Amino acid sequence: MLLRSLLGVLPFAGVALSQAAMQYTDPDNGITFWGITDSAHSVTYGYVFPPLATSGANPTEYIGEIVAPLASQWVGFSLSGSMIKSLLIAAWPNNGKIVFTTRYATTNVLPDVYNGPIITTLPSSMVNSTHWKWVFRCQNCTSWEGGSMDPGAAAATPAWCQSTIAVDNPADPATSMVQHTDFGFYFFAFASAHVSASVYNNWAAGGTGGGSTTTTTTTTTTTTSTAPTATASPYDYIVVGSGPGGIITADRLSQAGKSVLLLERGGPSTGETGGTYQPNWAKGTNLTKFDVPGLFESMFTDANDFWWCKDITVFAGCLVGGGTSVNGALYWLPSDSDFSTSNGWPQAWTNHAQYTAALKARLPSTDHPSTDGKRYLEETSVVVSKLLNNQGYRNITINDTPDSKDHVYGYSAYDFIAGKRGGPVATYLQTAKARKNFKLQIYTNVLNVVRNGSQITGVKTNDTTVVGGFYPLNPNGRVILSAGSYGSARILFRSGIGPTDMINLVKSDPVAGPNLPPSSQWINLPVGYNVSDNPSINLVFTHPSINSYDNWANVFTNPPAADAAQYLASQSGIMAQASPRLNFWRAYGGSDGVTRWLQGTARPGAASVTTSYPYNATQMFTITAYLSTGIKSRGRLGINAGLNAVPLVNPWLVDPVDKSTLITGLQDIVSGMSAVPGMVMITPDNTTNIVDYVNNYDPSTMNSNHWVGSNIIGTAGKAVVDVNTKVFGTNNLFVVDASIIPALPYGNPHGMLMSVAEQAAAKILALSGGP
Incomplete structure (x- = not known):
């Protein structure tokens, strides 16, 4: 439980x-x-x-x-x-x-x-x-x-x-x-x-009857509970989920004068959202676990991990900000290729520049997030740059040239602001909250959309204060699902939209089943198919110059006193940055004629070590290699009998050329180690070659948690949403989150997703027939 x-x-x-x-x-x-x-x-x-x-x-x-x-x-x-x-x-x-x-x-x-x-x-x-x-x-x-x-x-x-x-x-x-x-x-x-x-x-003592109470209120004696009598106010737009897609979309809709209700199933995160969960060393400040960039690694080790959705079997953030409140905040401005037709996007989406520019204006990136302008704990960057220089890489400021993604490396870029977690919570949400026509409501779980055939009339929630937990739309109003690749897919299943096998699981549930529309109104769409996620492999090394920062083990409970004091004083120092220190990319031509891109992320410390070598844990660092744009492997996600959201078919290295390309990339990374004196690879060590290492790698640990594609954008018969992000077969239901992205971008997708939300909001507002 x-x-x-x-x-x-x-x-x-x-x-x-x-x-x-x-x-x-x-x-x-x-x-x-x-x-x-x-x-x-x-x-x-x-x-x-x-x-x-x-x-x-x-x-x-x-x-x-x-x-x-x-x-x-x-x-x-x-x-x-x-x-x-x-x-x-x-x-x-x-x-x-x-x-x-x-x-x-x-x-x-x-x-x-x-x-x-x-x-x-x-x-x-x-x-x-x-x-x-x-x-x-x-x-x-x-x-x-x-x-x-x-x-x-x-x-x-x-x-x-x-x-x-x-x-x-x-x-x-x-x-x-x-x-x-x-x-x-x-x-x-x-x-x-x-x-x-x-x-x-x-x-x-088991007695019955009333008596004098210490408060004076009106009670009922006709039912076992007081039924809600309030009817929820209608809205022009109901946006489900306060992740990056939902926040940006809601902000732009409310900016256009529409009444907007943003529903979030979880609670607050950063201090400015009302969050209070903080380390003891930050008591007396407004800084929470989610504000301090250096606490990123502790998201995965804290026993009190309430921020993860407990009914989704992969990491998904259930709190204000969604994944952008708990991730490492790596922020890559999208390239032209990311929005190309060759990457699955409709032609109408290829001109992303104006929307990416709007995003950049609201949320600039930084590769030196400490407020003093200095970079800290950079030993890993120095060692890995030596490794890459010997292989023909060049050093660039990555977000200055987003289209350069072959044989390049640079300092990790983030959407931190003034030494704290920034993202859409610190920017778009704040402007939305200042408007009277916007409302954010937390701890409100949307179970399904309520529809009459193709027309959506509102959403059903777990809110007991309104009749039936129902939030209605104004005439011509619209619902936008932004609950993530797993969350939005599940809401569609529970609304009678998706493959029949998934909807039948909902039908069999004694609670959710009665909320389905008649089977004659079910809409058969490929919800949950076409899913992609970066397959990732960790290589662990040691080098005498590295400071592993105690593998980030005590950053939440007991960081170095001087580092904590520096951060509290000025939001500067080691704690002003998440663990990644350097990123690199390389293109690989596959034997099938398809080019695939490999991304590398280097950070001090290691999540796990398997080695026969003796090693110094204070000198560990990790290079994680991901395959991104160009991969062919796809999977499927869905729900189980308990209606928990789960991967049904894993999407990692299904395609043999994906696998051989990743192996080649890993072999290339380690091939230049001899040019970096003192660099030793401890996982895998000399008892295991790269091919065997990949073949025996636990598939569940390949998850990069960059899920895209479960509600893919495209044409009727092949996709879930159309060019305007409207769900096929409906009049007024839309999806704006990572699930509509047809293929992985070059790098971590949250920067691209925010550009997607900017463009989607503009398309939805321009679409005729709305409020």
């Missing part, structure tokens, strides 16, 4: 939280709870506390309830909003009874059984032919090893999770279980959810 961590107290300026706890009365027992009903799954979560202490410690218990349809095989929650180092409670029905478990985890693994809470199931619990209800008293439940929750908090954000997949052994509270199939957060003012001692004690 994986519950996601809270980043900060909400709401904050320009952002709304989609769900808020409300008071209701359970008619079966008369208990007044405060809670929500998750509209996506019709699960109610409710809690009530004894009175707050007038002095001394606050109460350590509460009464809770879960009411769920039988389709919810198990349900769980964390009142602290976190999985890591938090008390986790889950329950499920079994043979007419409720089985429950208390769990605790220090990392994102199956939580261990946790002893300490005393839980008593109360008499109004039941299981019938359609639902199950668990009413319980939870004592010693407000604190636990390493943490606690505050029953007097005026602003808290608990988490819930739900699964349509049963636990392994329903009779055993210690059973194993697979990861939840959905999750969410909501706003809860715990301070309001208290009743008098006499009322609470009556309920805690």
Whole structure:
């Protein structure tokens, strides 16, 4: 069971939280709870506390309830909003009874059984032919090893999770279980959810009926939860996903005077978005983990990794900024070739220059991000440049000549700004938020678009504060999916758009299935096909001059004191840059007549080492070699029975010439080592040649996480979206994210993607029939 961590107290300026706890009365027992009903799954979560202490410690218990349809095989929650180092409670029905478990985890693994809470199931619990209800008293439940929750908090954000997949052994509270199939957060003012001692004690003893509460509100006695009565306001445009595609598109649409709702399923990231997750050494500042470039490597080692989408089996960022808030921020301005017809783009997209220029004006790149203008930890650049100079490479400022990508190298370029993470969050989002016609709403998971045949009327979400979780469009309004290659594809599947095998998986799901349109309205498109990602291989070396920076092991918890102090003082020094230090490119003519490009990225440290050599870990550095433009290998992504997004067919080195080209590129890299005295390759070492190394390389570790093509742009019958990014077979549904890119660009695609968003927004605004 994986519950996601809270980043900060909400709401904050320009952002709304989609769900808020409300008071209701359970008619079966008369208990007044405060809670929500998750509209996506019709699960109610409710809690009530004894009175707050007038002095001394606050109460350590509460009464809770879960009411769920039988389709919810198990349900769980964390009142602290976190999985890591938090008390986790889950329950499920079994043979007419409720089985429950208390769990605790220090990392994102199956939580261990946790002893300490005393839980008593109360008499109004039941299981019938359609639902199950668990009413319980939870004592010693407000604190636990390493943490606690505050029953007097005026602003808290608990988490819930739900699964349509049963636990392994329903009779055993210690059973194993697979990861939840959905999750969410909501706003809860715990301070309001208290009743008098006499009322609470009556309920805690199994009694029923009402009584005087410590707050005066109107309650209902006709349903088990307060149904949302608000109808969401309509918008001209609903944009789904606040990654680079969504933010830039939403900004340009709102700039044009359109009313725009940007929905993000995760929470804040950088300090200016309301994020608060920061290292202890940055306490007292507005700098979060996502602001500090030097913390990039810790994104993959932090046990509290709430920023990754837990229902996508590859790395995908679920937070404001999407991947641009958690990646290494390598930023390559696109070349003409990247948008060429030979690279799969329609002719109308080849004139990208004006859109790339607009991007560059808003977001310039830098290859010296430290605010003092100096470069730090550059030993790796020096060593690798010597290796490449001996092979005919030339040194350039890469973004000064984006079309030069053969036998060139240069300092790594980023979209950092003033020594901090920049990207669309620091630029386009800020101008959008300043407009009254724009709204960003976080923790709002879009489940599917709602459509009547080809016409989209709005989106269905997990928001329990509006009727049906439904957000409508204005007349002639439009929905734009920007949820990423996996996220947008899954929303299409859940909306009856895509291959029949994927839609049938949705149809079989007891919760998502009823939201599908009739099968006569399904639209068969190649959603999930044509997927490409850079196959990448790591080579690990040592050299006496290298400083591996302790392999970035303690940058979040305990970096060198002088480096942390320098960064806090002026956003300068080592911590002002992510780990890459140098990049290079080379073109290779394949035996099939197709030219493929190899990109190299050099950085201090190493992710893993396999060697028979003794070596000095303080001298390690890595060259990662990627194949990019020209590769032929393609894969497929989709969903599984739990509706998690997964790769179905891996896209790496499927084509034999792709593989032989990468091998040749790796052999070329190491061929000049003799010209760099002291340089030793330790992975692979002299016991393994390059061919065997590639043949035995774990395919799952070839993932560069540069997924493109799952909603490919092109012509009817071959593609998912047309030249204006509109989904074929629909009137007003669009996709603007990496999934429409038909083939990999020369380098890391996020710079190209932002240019794509600039051009897509212009095309959508120019398209007739819109709001």
